[in-house]
Amino acid sequence: MLIVDDEPGIRFALKRWFERQHWIVVEADNGESALAQLMASDDAGDDRVDLVICDLHLPRLTGGALVERLHHERPALADRLILSTGDSVHDAPLDSPLAQHPFVLQKPFELATLRALVEKVQRLS
Numbered sequence: 780m781l782i783v784d785d786e787p788g789i790r791f792a793l794k795r796w797f798e799r800q801h802w803i804v805v806e807a808d809n810g811e812s813a814l815a816q817l818m819a820s821d822d823a824g825d826d827r828v829d830l831v832i833c834d835l836h837l838p839r840l841t842g843g844a845l846v847e848r849l850h851h852e853r854p855a856l857a858d859r860l861i862l863s864t865g866d867s868v869h870d871a872p873l874d875s876p877l878a879q880h881p882f883v884l885q886k887p888f889e890l891a892t893l894r895a896l897v898e899k900v901q902r903l904s
Contacts (some may be wrong), residue, residue: 783833784812810840813883817856835864859904
């Protein structure tokens with residue numbers, strides 16, 4: 780699993796929660812680093828990154844841009860990515876990543892909501 784967020788506290792909390800669920804967690808603090816890790820993992824045939832939780836607003840490469848790149852270059856990885864955001868999902872323009880991507884986690888969120896979305900992604904991947 781890869782957690783991508785530029786806020787260390789969010790990465791720490793998510794990592795700690797997922798590790799308690801017996802996940803192996805790696806982190807990235809920006810979109811470029813996340814993309815590099817995902818491409819390297821996929822190129823190596825390493826299925827270690829079986830889920831990505833990625834903030835929408837990131838330095839260097841936004842979460843939306845990351846999803847778009849993955850859709851073109853590694854569609855299976857894009858299908859296993861959850862976008863997280865503090866933005867209003869309901870007011871998102873139709874052409875935005877929030878309206879187009881099927882897995883969006885709105886901050887703040889309950890752990891039960893996170894768990895349900897992770898299970899949904901796992902079932903569909």
